[in-house]
Amino acid sequence: xxxxQSLWEFMAQQSDKLLSQTLAHIGLTCISLLIAVVIGLPxxxxxxxxxxxxxxxxxxxxxxxxIPSIALLGFMIPLLGIGALPAITxxxxxxxxxxxxxxxxxxxxxxxxxxxxxxxxxxxxxxVLFNVELPLAMPVILAGIRTATVINVGVATLAAYIAAGGLxxxxxxxxxxxxxxxxxxxxxxxxxxxxxxxxLLSLVQKANVRxxxxxxxxxxxxxxxxxxxxxxxxxxxxxLGGFTPEFMGREDGYLGLKSKYQLNMPTVVISDAVMxxxxxxxxxxxxxxxxxxxxxxxxxxxxxEDDKSIFPPYYASPLVRKDVLxxxxxxxxxxxLLSGKINDSIMTDLNYRVDYLKQSPEKVAQDFILANxxxxxxxxxxxxxxxxxxxxxxxxxxxINIYKALIEGNTExxxxxxTGLGGTKICFDALTNNEIDMYPEYxxxxxxxxxxxxxxxxxxxxxxxxxxxxxxxxxxxxxxNLQWLKPIGFNNAYALMxxxxxxQSLNIRxxxxxxxxxxxDNHRH
Numbered sequence: 001x002x003x004x005q006s007l008w009e010f011m012a013q014q015s016d017k018l019l020s021q022t023l024a025h026i027g028l029t030c031i032s033l034l035i036a037v038v039i040g041l042p043x044x045x046x047x048x049x050x051x052x053x054x055x056x057x058x059x060x061x062x063x064x065x066x067i068p069s070i071a072l073l074g075f076m077i078p079l080l081g082i083g084a085l086p087a088i089t090x091x092x093x094x095x096x097x098x099x100x101x102x103x104x105x106x107x108x109x110x111x112x113x114x115x116x117x118x119x120x121x122x123x124x125x126x127x128v129l130f131n132v133e134l135p136l137a138m139p140v141i142l143a144g145i146r147t148a149t150v151i152n153v154g155v156a157t158l159a160a161y162i163a164a165g166g167l168x169x170x171x172x173x174x175x176x177x178x179x180x181x182x183x184x185x186x187x188x189x190x191x192x193x194x195x196x197x198x199x200l201l202s203l204v205q206k207a208n209v210r211x212x213x214x215x216x217x218x219x220x221x222x223x224x225x226x227x228x229x230x231x232x233x234x235x236x237x238x239x240l241g242g243f244t245p246e247f248m249g250r251e252d253g254y255l256g257l258k259s260k261y262q263l264n265m266p267t268v269v270i271s272d273a274v275m276x277x278x279x280x281x282x283x284x285x286x287x288x289x290x291x292x293x294x295x296x297x298x299x300x301x302x303x304x305e306d307d308k309s310i311f312p313p314y315y316a317s318p319l320v321r322k323d324v325l326x327x328x329x330x331x332x333x334x335x336x337l338l339s340g341k342i343n344d345s346i347m348t349d350l351n352y353r354v355d356y357l358k359q360s361p362e363k364v365a366q367d368f369i370l371a372n373x374x375x376x377x378x379x380x381x382x383x384x385x386x387x388x389x390x391x392x393x394x395x396x397x398x399x400i401n402i403y404k405a406l407i408e409g410n411t412e413x414x415x416x417x418x419t420g421l422g423g424t425k426i427c428f429d430a431l432t433n434n435e436i437d438m439y440p441e442y443x444x445x446x447x448x449x450x451x452x453x454x455x456x457x458x459x460x461x462x463x464x465x466x467x468x469x470x471x472x473x474x475x476x477x478x479x480x481n482l483q484w485l486k487p488i489g490f491n492n493a494y495a496l497m498x499x500x501x502x503x504q505s506l507n508i509r510x511x512x513x514x515x516x517x518x519x520x521d522n523h524r525h
Contacts, residue, residue: 010181014170022189024165027230028084029152029193032091034223036148040096041141044103045129054104061097069094069155073162074273082242082270082278084230087156087164094155095148102144106137135213139205142215146201153194157186163242163268163278165230173269176246176423178449239518241267242275242284246423250448251458253288253494256310263515272393276301276355279499286514289497292344292395292490294352301497305510311494312463314444315487316347318403319476322483324437328384332485334410335438338402339486341372347395347490354394361394365401374406381412389427389436392420399440399488424449432480442492443484446472451479465491 011018047054064072072093076086110133118132134141160168170186173179204215247253248269257263265286270278275287280299289296289303291311296303318335325332342350350368353359369375388403390396397419404415418436421427424445430436447453447461447468461467469487476482496511508514 005181007181007184011185014185018170018185018189021165021167021169021186022193023229025153025156025167025190025193026226027228028087028091028156028159028164028166029149029197030223030226031230032088032152032156033095033145033149034220034227035088035092036095036099037145037220037223039092040099041103044100044141045107045134047100048104048107058097058101058104061100064093065097069158070161073158077162077274077277081281082162082164082274082283083268084164086162087159087166091152091155091159095152098144098147098151099141100144102140102147103137106140106144107133109140110136134216138215142201142205145219146198146205149197149201150194153190153197157190160245160269161271162274163270163284165268169245169269172271172423173245173249175425176244176449177249178425178428179249182249239265239286239514240284241265241286241288242270242278243267243288244272244275245269246445246449247288247494250494252311252444252448257496257511260308260310261511261515263511263518265514265518276497279497282499285498285502287497289495290395291493291495292347292351294348294350294355294394296497297348297352298356300500302500302503303495303497304503304508304514306495307510307512309463310511312444312468313465313491313493314442314447315465315469316399316440316442316490316492317469317487318438318485319431319441319446320438320483320485321431321434322477322481324386325483328386328411328413330411331386331407331413334407335403336486337374337406337410338399338488340489341374342489344490350398351394354398361397362401365398365405368398369402369405374402374409376409378405378408379412381408381414383412385414385416386438387416387418387436389421389430389439390417390419391424391427391439392422396440403438403440431482440488441484443468443472443487444493446476446484451475 005013043057047057067075069090072090073086076090080086080089114136115128115132118128123131156166157168157171159166160172167186167190170182171190174182174184174186204219207215243254248267249255254267268284270284270287275284276289276293276295276299278284279287279301287301289301291303295301320331320335350364353364354361386407388400390400400417400419404417407413407415418430421430421436421439424441427436427439427441428450431439443465451472453461453471457471461471469484473484476484496514498508498514503509506517508517
């Protein structure tokens, strides 16, 4: 067995990347905060003098604050693409409410007798604002900026989902790879940044009125300086790869591309939910797709030939708790009705219908069941409840709906579905913690992400689907009391994909062709 690496060893090993991602995180936070201050402060001042406008502006800012951050990023992608711009825009919108509200509250809270005295001394409206109201309101305004900063440090971790960098790369990579050291390597610096900024601003907030004028000059300069820490990675790269967090850390992923192909290209981490569209829109050039993904056809991408075979074929198969199979023996037969019924081309077509034609996974699953004579009316049984989980992509949603129909039509069991559980670690932990009873998994993921075999064990399996299936079946049974049932029938493996016209124009057909092109391009620079 390999010796478990400690958190500090991992952080020391990744120190260069950790530093660059921390700086990017600071930069992202401060750019968005600076824009929010520049817009939110004047807006707060304006509504403090216009009561009728106040409820409308604060209402809109409040609604923006209630939108879940991942959803807000999702709304931004069709409008602004991926990368820095949508991330900064989303963070700016989150920071607006506390800044506007506290500016409004701070100015409205200034004693009217003080402002009247100032006007009585002959001060103009602007002089009263800058010399009296703002200095007196500054502690309250700074409290709003402080709140916005802490919110933004947390929300900025999600920027990694849309290839904008930051400490989220470590967090999402760790979740995808079942690596707690990686999660903590991103989460600890993010938490420390939030504490540091909060402490710094609390000290500034306590300054007396005289010092507040200096603060109002120094704070924007400091934010501007910290904003310069953010540089969008590889903005001028000729060939940019966009890979999922899981792909980046797997031997049958980017690690294999580097060791077996010596492929050394600039990369950004990106969620598989937006990666295909980003390639289609020419934001990135090479992506880590799945061989059965319908978006391959939808976005006119082609798969590069894996001429050194680093992407071994793996089975997709239901992974079930053994105690549930013991309690309800009829469950296995119902689930196995799907075995051998879906090959690669069928799965690709089903995915295409959901991903591109925007049909619901329930409808696609129902059509498939009817077309394959698998439909049986639900028995509405009350013998027990089976909880089915899924990861957060179309293929899993489709499979879960097929299994739901098969179980309810062929047994007296009811089904609850818990879809969109995120990556491998979340689904697997839900299974082992008795929060779900089954989810569709892939033998390669089970092998490399969960079991993590030694290099000698991997070499012995030599990319054979049957050997891998037998190995994970035995390992999961012994270590976790989980059962892999019969494979569904389609092959699920990683694949490198490019835009068809780009690959053809550059004469890139294989991964070796890509490596040669990238190497030539690197030498030119």
